[in-house]
Amino acid sequence: MEKTYLTVEEAAQALKLLGDKNRLSIMRYVSVDECCVCELVELLDISQPAMSQHLRKLKDAKLVNEKRKGHWVFYSINKEHPGYTMVQGVLASLPNGKEDLEELSNNNMRIICD
Amino acid sequence: MEKTYLTVEEAAQALKLLGDKNRLSIMRYVSVDECCVCELVELLDISQPAMSQHLRKLKDAKLVNEKRKGHWVFYSINKEHPGYTMVQGVLASLPNGKEDLEELSNNNMRIICD
DNA sequence: ACCTCATATAAGTAATTGCTTATATAATAA
DNA sequence: TTATTATATAAGCAATTACTTATATGAGGT
16 A cells, blocks of 8 residues: 655645534544434534534535435545545544444434434 | 543644644644744745744644744744644655755755845 | 425624734844 | 844734524425
């Protein structure tokens, strides 16, 4: 596996997006499992439009994938992004989002959206 | 060596600073060797006040150290920063700044400032 | 067709950003 | 002291940011 580099511009563009605590948390969660918008709203405690706007930025930068399932739209980390390795490195220095997602499950809050 | 985590806020603050191509390049250079302001101005081709302002932000966040030597002020990466490991991970996905610094040396441009 | 739910978009706004130009400070040399 | 050099700071400004509220879209159920 050959090591490939990002340009400074590419890296800076991705890092700028990660340099917001809400978006960084979104990445933390969608790197564990795909999440629907309402789950992320629940986890981060921000408004639905604010969440939608953050997700659009991440999607425009191709850092996340979008997938519709009926009413819901699920987002997941894009492992094909050239900066994926860098992003994973960043996320590795943060506590894993898995616990928070499991807590959502335990409270039967995954995909409630009511 | 126990693994320690950053908070999302701590990481986001550091990443926001890295999310600018000029500051990211500064970090790229000062991680290789300590650099004086005029060298960084030469390397990045931005104005001296703009450089000074970027350095102040990095210094305020303690991502870099400052050291005076006569006329010159040298900056170097702060290995004691809690986010140092994360920063190194980010820089590892970029081409090393060493070549550019060596080119400066070859052109006898290190600490000219004239 | 209509209603509801999940999500997206639009428009407006206050705060922040990264620059510019001009000036101040700090260190050394004459 | 005065001059020179390296760097920092101040003030101003256009662009960008992250939110808000209001409205639109898209999918499913009745």
